[in-house]
Every structure is written in C-alpha cells, then in structure tokens.
Amino acid sequence: MEQNPVLEIRNLSRTFAHGAVRAVDQIDLDVQPGEIVSILGPSGCGKTTTMRIIAGLDLPTAGEVRILGKNVAGKPPHQRNVGLVFQSLAIFPHMSVKQNVAFGLRMQGLARNLIEAKVAKALELVQLSPEKFAGRRPSELSGGQLQRVALARTLVTEPALVLFDEPMAALDRRLRDYMAVELRSIQKQLGLAAVYVTHDQETASMMSDRVIIMNAGKILQAGTPEEIYETPNSKFVSDFLGDTNTLRIERVLEQKDGKSLVQTNAGVTIRVANSGDIGEGAFVIFRPEQTIVYPADPGGAFEGEVVSSQFRSGLHRWQIVLRGGNKLIAQSTENRLASSAGDTVWVTIDPGKARIVRQ
Amino acid sequence: MSMPTATGRFGIEWQLVKGITCMLLALMLAPICMVLVISFTSGETLQFPPPALSLRWYQEVWTMLVGPDAGIGRLRESLLVSLEIAALTSLVCVLAGVPTSYALVRYRFAGKTVIEELIGLPVVFPAVVLGIALLVLVSASDLNFGIFQIVAAHSIIGLPFLMRNCMAAMRGIDPMLEEAAMTLGASAPKVFREIVLPLASGGIGSGAILVFILSFNEFTLSYFLYSVDVFPLSIWLFQQANTSFSPAVFAVSSLIVVVNVAAVLVVDAVIGSRGSAA
Numbered sequence: 001m002e003q004n005p006v007l008e009i010r011n012l013s014r015t016f017a018h019g020a021v022r023a024v025d026q027i028d029l030d031v032q033p034g035e036i037v038s039i040l041g042p043s044g045c046g047k048t049t050t051m052r053i054i055a056g057l058d059l060p061t062a063g064e065v066r067i068l069g070k071n072v073a074g075k076p077p078h079q080r081n082v083g084l085v086f087q088s089l090a091i092f093p094h095m096s097v098k099q100n101v102a103f104g105l106r107m108q109g110l111a112r113n114l115i116e117a118k119v120a121k122a123l124e125l126v127q128l129s130p131e132k133f134a135g136r137r138p139s140e141l142s143g144g145q146l147q148r149v150a151l152a153r154t155l156v157t158e159p160a161l162v163l164f165d166e167p168m169a170a171l172d173r174r175l176r177d178y179m180a181v182e183l184r185s186i187q188k189q190l191g192l193a194a195v196y197v198t199h200d201q202e203t204a205s206m207m208s209d210r211v212i213i214m215n216a217g218k219i220l221q222a223g224t225p226e227e228i229y230e231t232p233n234s235k236f237v238s239d240f241l242g243d244t245n246t247l248r249i250e251r252v253l254e255q256k257d258g259k260s261l262v263q264t265n266a267g268v269t270i271r272v273a274n275s276g277d278i279g280e281g282a283f284v285i286f287r288p289e290q291t292i293v294y295p296a297d298p299g300g301a302f303e304g305e306v307v308s309s310q311f312r313s314g315l316h317r318w319q320i321v322l323r324g325g326n327k328l329i330a331q332s333t334e335n336r337l338a339s340s341a342g343d344t345v346w347v348t349i350d351p352g353k354a355r356i357v358r359q
Numbered sequence: 360m361s362m363p364t365a366t367g368r369f370g371i372e373w374q375l376v377k378g379i380t381c382m383l384l385a386l387m388l389a390p391i392c393m394v395l396v397i398s399f400t401s402g403e404t405l406q407f408p409p410p411a412l413s414l415r416w417y418q419e420v421w422t423m424l425v426g427p428d429a430g431i432g433r434l435r436e437s438l439l440v441s442l443e444i445a446a447l448t449s450l451v452c453v454l455a456g457v458p459t460s461y462a463l464v465r466y467r468f469a470g471k472t473v474i475e476e477l478i479g480l481p482v483v484f485p486a487v488v489l490g491i492a493l494l495v496l497v498s499a500s501d502l503n504f505g506i507f508q509i510v511a512a513h514s515i516i517g518l519p520f521l522m523r524n525c526m527a528a529m530r531g532i533d534p535m536l537e538e539a540a541m542t543l544g545a546s547a548p549k550v551f552r553e554i555v556l557p558l559a560s561g562g563i564g565s566g567a568i569l570v571f572i573l574s575f576n577e578f579t580l581s582y583f584l585y586s587v588d589v590f591p592l593s594i595w596l597f598q599q600a601n602t603s604f605s606p607a608v609f610a611v612s613s614l615i616v617v618v619n620v621a622a623v624l625v626v627d628a629v630i631g632s633r634g635s636a637a
Contacts, residue, residue, distance in 0.1 A: 057538050077541035090539035094557045103553070104543035157543060 004069050006161050006193035007031040007054065012063030013217075014049050019061075023049045025217035026063070031161065034191040036184070038204035040240070041214035047197045050214075051163050054195065055084045068160050078107070083159035085167045089150040091138045097123070097149050098134040104157035122156035125186060144175050151183070155190070162194040168203060180206045201241050205229070213237050231274075234357050238285045245291070245328050247284045249356060260356055266324040268302050271351035282356055288331035290353040293318060294346040301346035304328065308341055320347060391616060398609040405604060416610040423607065434611065437595035441575055444506060444591060448513040448574040449567045452521040455514070457563055460525040461555060465534070481516045489515065490583030497584065508584045509591065513574040520573060521566035528562025529555065565626040572622050576615070 007030065014024040024046040031037050039047040052058035054065055056077035065072050072080055092100050101122055105115045120130040126148035138146060147167060154162060164183075168176045180203050187194060198204050204211050205225040213220045213228065213236075221233045232238035235246060247264040254261040255275040262284060263269050270284055294301060304322040311317075316335045320328045330347055393407060398416055400409030423434045430436070462468070463475060481489065489512070497508050504511070532555060540550045556563075578593040585594045592615070599608045 055538075055542055057541070076546070077538070078544045078546050080542075082542060084539070084542040086535050086539055088533065088535050090533065090535040092536060092540075092554065103540065103545075107540075107544035107549060153543065 003033050005030040005032050005066075006035075006068060007195070008064075008066040008069075009050075009054070010064045010066075012050065012053065012065065013061050014046070014053060014058065015061045022217045024053070024060070027214075027217075027219050029212060029219070029222075031193050031195060033193050034188075035209045036187055036192075036194045036196055036207055038196040038198060038208035038211045039214055040198060040201055040204045040211050042199055042240070045214040046217040047199075047214050048165060051084075051165055051195060051197045054161070055082050055163055056080050057084075081160045083154035083157060083162040085150050085154050085162065085164045087166045087169055089146050089167060091146055091149055091153075093138050095138075096134065097128070097136050097138070097141070098130075100138070100149055101153045101156055104153065108157065118156055119152075122152040125155065126152045127182075128152070143171055144179065147171065147179060151186075155186070155192075160193070162192055164194060164196040164198075166198045166200070169198070169200070176200075176203060177206065183207065213240060215240075230353075231355065232285065232357065235283055235285060238357065243288050243329050243331075245286050245288065247326055249282045249284060262356060266302055266322045266326045268300070270349055270354055272354040272356050273352050274355050276356070282358055284349075284354050284356055286349050286354040288317065288329040290350040291328070291330040292348050292350070293320075293330045293332065294348070295343075297346045298348065301348045302328070303344065303346055306341055306343045306345055311335075318345070320345060322347075394609050395613050395616070397606060398613040400606050402606070405606060405609070416606045419605075419607045420610045420614070433590060433595060434592075437590045437592045440506065440589055441592035444509050444513060444589075445571045445574040447506070447510045448517050449521075449571045451510060451514045452517045452570045453563060453567050456518050456521040456525055456566070457556075457559075460522050460529055461551070463522075464526055464529040478519050478522055480519075482519050486516070486579035490580045493580070494583045505586075506589050509581055509589060512580040512584055513570075513577055516577070516580070517570035517573050520569050521563075524562045524566030524569065525559060526562075528559040532558045561629055564629050568622050568626050568629075572619055576619070 009027060009029040012024055012027050012029075013022065015022050027046075027050065029037070029039075029050075039050060041047045049058060053060050054067075056072065056075060056079075067080060067082065092103065095103070098119055101119045102115050105118055110118075119134070123130045123133060128145065128148050133141075133145070133149075138149070141149065150167060168179050171179065184207055186192075196204065196207050208225060210222060211225050211228050212222045215236055221228055221237050223231075228237060229241050232241065232244075235244070238244040238246075247266050247270070249262045250265050251263040252260060253263055253269060258275050260272050260275045261269055262272060264284055272284055297303070302322050304320040307319040307321055307327075309316065309318045314333060316332050318330045320330055322328060328347060397405055397407055397409060399412045399414070400406070401411040401413035401415060402409060420434070423429060423432045424438070425435070459474075459478075463471065493508070493512050497504060536554050536558070537550050540554050541547075545553060576593065577591075578597065581591045581593055582597070585591060592611075596608060596611060599605070599611075
C-alpha cells in the first residue's frame with residue numbers, strides 16, 4: 001500500500017527585496033516515510049531558505065508546504081512537529097546536557113519521570129552514556145559530543161520530519177564520515193523521514209535515499225545519488241558532484257538508438273551513451289575514472305601531454321593537456337604508466353559512460 | 360606576550376602616560392579620600408588633617424539611625440525613602456526596559472531609530488531642565504504622586520543605562536538558540552522565559568544595580584521633586600551640609616561611598632562570572 005508522503009512541497013517560492021531576488025523559485029519536493037532526501041547545492045542556492053520555510057522559521061511568498069497531508073501555512077514553528085538540527089547546533093549554553101535534551105519534552109508538558117526515562121533513552125541512542133554526560137555543561141563537550149546532544153535533543157521529541165542544516169560542516173572529514181554512517185543507521189532504526197541540507201556531495205551521497213541538486217533557487221535534478229552521479233543532466237550538476245572532464249561539442253555526427261557520435265573541439269570523435277536535441281554550446285562530460293590512459297597510441301585516442309601526476313588514497317591521477325589545449329583529469333587504481341610531467345600519452349573514454357549535456 | 364620595547368615601556372612616552380594617569384586618579388580620588396579621612400576625626404570640626412582618629416561620628420550616625428530620637432533628625436526616614444525610590448526605579452526600568460530592549464535587538468519596525476535616539480536622550484539632557492519640566496507638570500496636575508514623582512523622574516534617566524546593558528547582553532544571544540527552542544515546541548513567551556531571560560540575566564541584573572545606584576545618588580531631579588513627606592537622602596545631606604557641617608555628614612557620605620563601591624563590585628562579579636561561563 002502506498003503511504004502518504006511526510007512532506008509535500010508544491011510550487012514553493014520565496015523572494016526577497018520585492019521580488020528582485022528569487023531565493024527559492026517554484027520548487028516541488030516530496031519526502032516519503034523513512035526516507036532521507038538531501039538538498040545539495042552551493043551556498044546561496046536556496047537550500048537553507050527552503051528548510052527554514054519547512055520549519056516555519058521563514059514564510060514563503062507563494063506555494064504550499066504539507067506535513068503529513070496537512071497544509072501548515074500560518075502555523076508557527078512550535079506547532080509543526082518538525083525537528084531541526086542546526087548548523088551551529090544551537091545547544092543551550094545555560095543548560096546541562098540533560099536539560100538540553102529534556103527541553104522539548106518539557107515544552108510538551110510531559111511528566112517528570114517520563115521525561116527522565118526518555119532523555120536517558122535518547123542519550124543512549126546517540127551513544128552518550130547518561131551517567132557520564134547528563135550532568136555536563138555544553139562547554140565541557142567536544143564538537144562530536146555536542147553533535148550527538150543536538151541530535152538527541154531533536155529526536156527525543158519524536159518529530160514527524162527531521163531537518164538537518166549541515167550540522168556536520170564543522171567536523172573534520174573523518175569524524176564527519178563516521179557521524180554520517182551513524183546518523184544513517186539511527187535514521188533507519190527509527191524509520192525517520194528527514195531532509196538533509198548540505199553543500200558537501202560526499203556526505204549527501206552517504207546519507208541519502210535521494211538527492212536534489214539546487215542552484216539559484218531552482219531544482220536542477222533529482223534522483224538517487226548513483227543516478228545523479230552517473231547521469232547528470234547538466235554541466236553544473238556534474239561539476240558539483242565531483243571532478244568532471246568537459247569537451248565542447250563541435251558537431252553531432254550521428255544519433256541512433258539513443259546513442260550519439262559527436263565531434264569535439266579536441267579534434268576527436270567520441271561515442272556517448274545518450275542522445276537528444278542538444279542545440280548550441282553542448283558538452284561531452286565524463287569522469288576521471290571513465291578514462292583509460294595509454295603510453296602508446298591504441299588508435300582513436302586523444303593525444304596529450306602529462307602536466308602532473310599524483311598518488312592519493314590508492315588512486316593514481318594525471319593532469320593532461322590535450323593537443324587542442326583542453327585539460328583533462330584521468331584516474332586509475334593501477335599505475336598504468338610510469339609517466340611524469342612532459343611525457344606524451346593517449347587517452348580513451350569509456351563510450352558507455354560519456355554523456356552529452358546542455359550548457 | 361611580546362617583549363616590551365624601549366619606547367613602549369621605558370621611554371619618555373610611557374613616563375608621560377603614567378604621570379598623567381596618576382595625576383588624574385589623584386584628582387578624582389582626593390576629595391573622596393578627604394571625606395573618608397575627616398569622617399574618622401575625633402574633633403568637632405571639619406579640620407584637616409584630623410587631630411586624632413576615632414569612630415565617634417560613626418557612633419553618632421548609628422544613634423541617628425536607630426536611637427530613640429531617630430525620628431527627629433530624619434536620617435533614617437530619608438535613607439529608607441531613598442532605598443525605596445531606588446528599588447522602585449530599578450523595578451520600573453526592568454519592567455519597561457527588558458521587553459523594549461528585546462524588541463529593539465530582534466525586530467525591525469517603523470520608528471525604531473527614533474526610539475533608539477529617544478532612549479539615549481536623557482543621558483545628554485540637562486537634569487535641571489528635566490527637573491523644571493517635571494515640576495511644572497506635577498504642579499499643573501494638582502495631584503499628589505508622593506514617592507512616584509521621583510521614581511518616574513529617576514526612571515527616565517535610569518532607563519538608558521538599563522537598556523544599554525540589557526541590549527548588549529541580548530545582542531550576544533545567538534538567534535539560532537531561540538529558533539531551536541521554537542522548533543522544539545516552545546511558544547514565543549516560553550522562548551523569552553526559557554532562553555532570552557536566563558541568557559540576558561547578567562546584563563539585566565547589572566543594569567538594574569546600576570539604575571539602583573544612579574537613583575540612590577541622584578540629587579538634581581530629587582531637589583525639584585522632593586516634598587516634606589518624600590525626603591531622599593541626597594536632599595538630607597545637602598540640607599545638613601548647608602546648615603550644620605557636622606562630621607556626622609561626612610560619616611554618612613563615607614557610608615554611601617562604601618555602599619556604591621560594593622554595588623559596583625557586585626556588578627563586576629556578576630558580569631565577570633557570566634563572561635567566563637559563556
């Protein structure tokens with residue numbers, strides 16, 4: 001049986017300065033029960049504004065927000081049953097860990113012994129031992145521990161929907177990855193519906209069932225993390241999700257069975273995995289790992305010169321300048337060539353992966 | 360810590376700065392020190408330096424405050440009136456100033472700048488002019504406001520001091536804390552009570568103590584507005600100084616100085632402990 005979405009956003013807009021700035025521009029978004037949807041985009045793309053509107057901290061200029069099927073227009077934040085974990089965490093500095101976590105329950109007017117029990121359970125859920133941490137002041141906690149307190153404080157109120165505003169942005173990479181995995185397992189365990197707002201595509205990919213890419217107030221693409229990484233619909237989306245190689249298309253030679261053969265400005269024709277009316281200024285895009293580098297010409301390859309090479313986390317990477325002046329990044333798990341700067345190499349592109357996109 | 364440079368620490372500039380500072384401090388403190396010293400005189404006059412030291416005038420003040428004839432000299436009465444005025448003034452300023460400060464810090468509304476300017480005005484407004492204006496107003500109304508005409512006057516000049524402290528404390532509160540409280544189910548009044556008031560309590564408390572001192576010491580406005588029934592300590596001191604010049608007046612003055620210094624120390628302690636806790 002199809003369940004109703006926890007969150008439905010219809011045609012939502014938010015303008016500032018009398019319509020001159022369109023922070024959020026007619027977006028639609030659904031979040032199903034038990035699903036995390038990430039809103040991913042550069043700063044100023046409208047993702048945080050969208051989240052604040054869902055929470056009731058900002059008001060839309062047009063459109064509708066429904067939570068559990070009910071339109072929440074005109075409802076203040078405290079009546080929405082939407083939890084929000086802030087980027088700054090916003091732990092109350094004048095309260096102990098226990099008082100912080102108990103705050104929402106106290107606002108609900110629960111009995112004291114019930115609050116005690118729920119707070120202890122919430123602290124255990126985020127792996128803070130209640131005996132050790134309940135009485136601590138926020139100033140005595142590390143960044144990761146504050147993170148957990150913020151999470152416990154929001155989850156303990158059992159909101160219908162949890163919003164995350166880049167709460168892990170301040171943590172270092174390792175801790176962030178660790179927390180992302182843990183948060184994901186807590187979310188699965190509780191069957192939470194959540195919206196995760198971030199500009200960090202790696203965290204978004206780790207965390208989410210679906211990702212929505214936003215730029216300039218609009219949703220550019222929505223899909224699973226794999227879908228968006230494999231089949232970006234624009235150069236912007238592709239660039240945003242990691243290193244992308246881009247070649248300008250001079251001419252489309254052939255389109256057949258959903259595939260294309262195009263002439264690029266690097267002087268070589270490439271087979272790509274999609275087709276479509278691409279018009280002026282279209283590109284071929286492909287990832288560094290979708291290339292193969294050869295020390296000798298295998299035929300039909302791009303000829304170029306290695307500018308630099310690196311080895312990092314088990315991956316070899318080469319910066320290559322093609323004959324036409326285009327720059328490429330190639331990547332491989334094996335060191336296919338012991339080449340260093342100045343060497344001539346040949347590059348081919350996996351025809352099943354390269355795609356044509358509009359500007 | 361960087362090493363002190365020759366010009367910074369031992370040069371002529373440093374000597375000059377040190378000299379000027381000491382001179383200013385001496386100028387500021389000398390009169391008060393004189394009052395303190397004379398209050399311990401064993402003599403009947405205000406002779407300086409005193410012939411010998413004693414506590415006789417403090418004993419005299421004690422008798423004036425709690426002795427059987429305490430009603431005649433009116434010292435006890437005026438002290439109590441001053442304390443009452445100061446307490447009420449603090450209360451009025453807190454009740455009026457705290458919500459206003461919050462509105463000015465958090466919200467944008469029409470006329471905000473005007474209000475901000477108006478609140479600062481009494482600080483630079485001549486107290487004499489304000490005193491005359493209020494006196495005219497009170498006389499014209501033909502009503503007896505009793506203690507409240509002085510409380511109202513003191514509140515006008517006290518409010519900016521309270522609000523300055525209060526607004527500084529409130530500006531230091533991260534708005535996200537209030538938003539977090541909202542998303543956790545707190546209505547606006549609860550956010551104010553649970554988050555804003557506790558976090559601004561240091562500023563509100565120090566502002567209230569400041570207003571208390573200001574009101575307790577205030578002379579100009581009180582002079583225009585006092586009556587036979589409402590006779591503050593500052594007026595009592597002024598009249599005593601005009602008529603008797605007994606060293607007892609200096610003993611009272613010394614006690615006031617001590618109370619003032621104690622209050623300032625309390626403010627410092629309150630702000631200091633808040634600062635380190637945050």
